[in-house]
Amino acid sequence: MKCLQAIQLLLAAAAPVRAAFSWQNVKIGGGGGFIPGIIFHPSAKGVAYARTDIGGLYRLSSDDSWTPVTDSLATNENWSTWGVDAVALDPADPNKVYAAVGMYTNSWDPNNGSIIRSSDQGATWASTRLPFKVGGNMPGRGLGERLAVDPKNPDILYFGARSGNGLWKSTDGGVTFTKVSSFTNAGTYIADPADTNGYNSDIMGLAFVTFDSTSELINGATSRIFVGTADNITASVYVSEDAGASWSAVPGQPAKYFPHKCRLQPAEKALYLTYSDGAGPFDGTSGGVYRYDLTNGTWKNITPVSGGDLYYGFGGLGLDMQKPGTLVVASLNSWWPDAQIFRSTDSGATWSPIWEWAGYPEMRMYYGITTPKAPWIDAGFISQDSKRLGWAIESLEIDPVDSDHWLYATGVTIFGGHDLTKWDTVHNVSIESLADGIEEFAVLGLASVPGGSELLAAVGDDNGFTFKTSDSLGTSPQAPWMTPTWATSTDVDYAGNKPGNVVRIGNSAGSPQVAVSSDGGASWSVHSGAGTAEYAGFVAYSADADTVLWSPGNSGVLRSRNQGTFTAVASLPSGAVIASDKRNNTVFYAGSGRNFYRSTDAGSTFTAVSGALGSATSVRDVVAHPVVAGEVLVSTNEGLFRSTNFGVSFTKINGLTETQHIAFGLGSSGWNIYALGVGAAGAKLYVSADTGASWTDIQGSQGFGTISSCRLVGSSNVAGQVYVGTNGRGVFYAKGTVSGQPGMTTTTSSSTSATSSTSSIKTTLATSSTSTKTTTSRWTTSTASTVWPAPTNTAESERWGQCGGIGWTGPTKCKSPWQCKPQNDWYHQCL
Incomplete structure (x- = not known):
């Protein structure tokens, strides 16, 4: 009996704690x-889904908000399921939804793609792994839909693959697929x-699968099926008249352009198709809109504009x-002066634009546009x-059961409204941002300032955002970071002794x-010492806000004192x-x-500490303790190391390996350590309240994608609260209490003059300018590429060649005059 009890205790100790x-x-x-x-169910009111390229799948709710439904699938090992390349709904069952998931078809994604299926609108999923990759974030991801359910036989699905893999079919409701x-x-x-x-050298493959529900049955299946290929040649639309047994090019089709969307209007027995001379989503300078009469087998060019007015292709349809004969189409990319949307009520014979010139440069706008649910837009x-x-x-869709309800997706949000038929009367519709609940942000840097801003989030494409208090986390910000405004901010940091002082880095050469702020990130100004050649990377602000240390993405480490010119740190x-x-x-770490x-x-000079990190070969993150001078954690491929003497020596913290980003956070008694790494529950987010003596899995079933691309910070103001920034699903946060005896020194008062106890550093601590008990919490973010050892290749890439990114071991410099510019975490290119 005692032996059995001992075994049970051992098993309990080995089991991951949640x-x-x-x-x-x-x-x-x-x-x-x-x-x-955006995909609406053809007959069930209110059933619709939005697919994103890096943020998974969302389901529409009755209040116009969206609910994520694929978070649980995006584990560290299956992070690419947040790339959704196609969605299909079962016309006979509004509870069934299918999606083709996978992020990239090249080496950036190690996994083959999958077809996932749900019979409860995404509450639970089953998955079928495909023998090839799927590219939800590849070029041409706006084509489609590539996946379709037979409207007369829900057991039959077709999927048009990329990379030359052709057309695939399932006859068992998506459980298995075979090549056609x-x-x-x-x-x-x-x-x-x-x-x-x-990335750009892969075959783009098939563009769409569209069933003709008006055609006859053959052996229990819809007989007529159309498939588009991503080709700008005559033969880009194919048809089968015998339920997929044979195929032929549709006669008389347009002689150029890529087909983007193909929609059936069963009451008219007609197909409508949009075309562009680019595969999208960001190219295209010409195109067309066509109508194909299924009865007569004839094509009609119904493009809304011609001549000099046709300077863009068409995408959304x-x-x-x-109301058969009524349709809307959108320009794919009209970069100036604005996008254009056209509406027709006579099958494309005539069109009405959503805006037109009222005598250049004045525009006559037949719409109003607001963003009350996301003021920052x-x-x-x-x-x-x-x-x-x-x-x-x-994507531009009219709700099949509500002519007034329409939605269209852009590079930043979903717009739409509920009065589309006013286009027919007063010709003035109300457009609103209707993407509430969708959080498709790539987060590149996080900070939580003790006694200052609760959360600072540097993000891709939308610059960044400030949340002053924890109470503001549920309210969309009034504005992004502006003046200066950049597309992307790659990092943010603050001064420990002056919590109102913040610095951020941009990614635009x-x-x-x-940029710096003295009011906690509410307003900004350009750093007077910054040049125009360097960009990206990560930043560290000295405790008293007089020194900025910058590790750019395209050059060596730089340093500025008192807003002076940045100079190299050799x-x-x-x-x-x-x-x-x-x-x-006076102290910095690297x-x-x-x-x-x-x-x-x-930060003027740095000295390497010999043997500090044992056998570790890759430093991933460095974070200083918020309130204790000289205490620092380092994250490596071997796990965590801790120093309490300004980095003179380190002690290994056991329990986790392959750690990525790490953070301190205010705990219920003392300070917690948070770490993304490999522990008893696998590659997850863990917390320790006892300096690493024990670790608890606090991620559970929540998907964060790959942990190497996540950013992490603990709250410096709210006990037990922690933030995870993801590469595609925005910032998550949670609050809880973990057990453990605090093993780190804490303080409840402002810093006072003291000296280090080590003989190798004798320096006086700065006196805090505040009298509050909260002080600092800082972790230094790094780009995902720093997960890997720094490349040592000294060759130079040609123009358009790769020069960096996750796992890249080739040249990291470009031949003059080209510069290496990050395109995403995995690919930097000579441009």
Whole structure:
């Protein structure tokens, strides 16, 4: 009996511990990224889904909000399920939904794609792994839909694959798929055959599958099926008249352009198709709209404009199923002065635009546009840019059961409204941002300032956002970071002794990319010492806000004192991860490869600490303790290391390996350590309240995608609250309590003058300028590429060649005059 009890105790000790943390999104709101497709159920009111390229699938709710339904699938190992390349709904059962998931078809994604299926509107999923990859974030992701359910036989599905893999069919409701050997044209178009990384050199494949529900049955299946290929040649639309047994090119089809959307209007027995000379989502300078009469087999060019007015292709296409002959189409990319949307009530014979010139430069707008659910869209985009209506409009839909309800997706949000039929009368419709609940942000940096702003979030494409208090986390911000306004901010940090002082970094070459704030990120100004050549990377602010240390993405580490010109820090390697001590104004920390570095002269020079990190070969993150000078954590491929003497020596913290981003956070008694790494429950988010003596899984079933791309910070103001920034699902946060005996020194008063107890550093701590008991919490973010050892290849890439990214071991410099510019976490290109 005692032996049995001993075994039970051992098993209990080995089992992963799970704390009750309930995750929710910080509400940036309004979408945030490109949404390639919106899919309505053909007959069930209110059933619709929005697919994103890096943020998963969302289901529409009755109040116009959206609910994410694929979070649980996006584990560290299956992160690419947040790339959704196609969606299909069962016309006979509104509870059934199918999606083709996978992020990339090249080497950036190690996993093959899957067809996922749900019979409860996404509450639960089953999955079928495909023998090839799926590209939800690849070029041409707005084509479609590539996946379709037979309207007369729900057991039959077709999927049009990329990469030359052709057409696939399921006869058991998506459980298994086999290749359709009779369909031989797998698409031939390659955007850039010279591209060496596979992103633009892969075959784009098939574009859409559309069933003709008006056709007869053959052996229990719909007989007529149309399939589009991503080809800008005559043969880009194919048809089967015998339920997929044989295929042929549709006669008389347009002789050029890529087909983007193909929609059936059964009452008219007609197909409508949009075309562009680019595969999208961001290219295209010409195109057309066509109608194909199924009865007569004839084509008609119904393009709304011609001549000099035709300077864009067409993407989004919506049919009014309640009013046959009524449809809307959208320009795919009209970069100036704005997007254009056209509406026809006579099957495309005539068109009415949503705006027109009233004598250049005045525009006559037949709409009003507001963003009350996401005010930052108006403040940062609509009011700042001529493109009020958006760009990359690949999805434009009219609700099949409600002629007034329409939605269209852009590169930043979903717009739409509930009075579309006013276009017929007063010709003035109400457009609103209707993406509430969609959080498709790639988060690149996080900070929580003790006694200051609760959360600072640097994001891709939308710059960044400030949340002053924890109470504001559920309210969409009034504005993004502006003045300066950049497309992307890659990092943000604050001064430990002056919590109102904040610094951020931008990712746009050609203008200064460092901005500072003295009011906690409410307003900003350009750093006077920043040049125009450097951009991206990560930043560290000294405790007293007089020194900025910057590790750019395209050059070596730089330093500025008192707003002076940035100068090179010769003693640190390019790409080093950096951090500032949050109490001692003269101390900075850094890491690169297997080495840890420290500076005691305000970042002017750094010294490598020999043997500090044992056998570790890759420093991923460095974070200084919020309130104790000299205490620092380092995250490596071997796990965590801790120093309490300004980095002079380190002790290994056991329990986790392959740690990525780490953070301190205020705990119920003392300070917690949070870490993304591999522990008893696998690659997850863990917390320790006892300096690493024990670790608790607080992620549970919540998906964060790959942990190497996540950012992490604990709250410095709310005990037990922690934030995870994801690459595509915005910022999550949760609050809870974990057990453990605090093992770290804490303080409840402002910093006072003291000296280090080590003989190697004798420096006086700065006195805090505040009298509050809360002080600093800082972790230094790094880009995902720092997960890997720094490349040592000294060759130079040609123009258009790759020069960096996750896992890249080739050249990291470009031949003059080209510069290496990050396109995403995995691919940097010479441009």
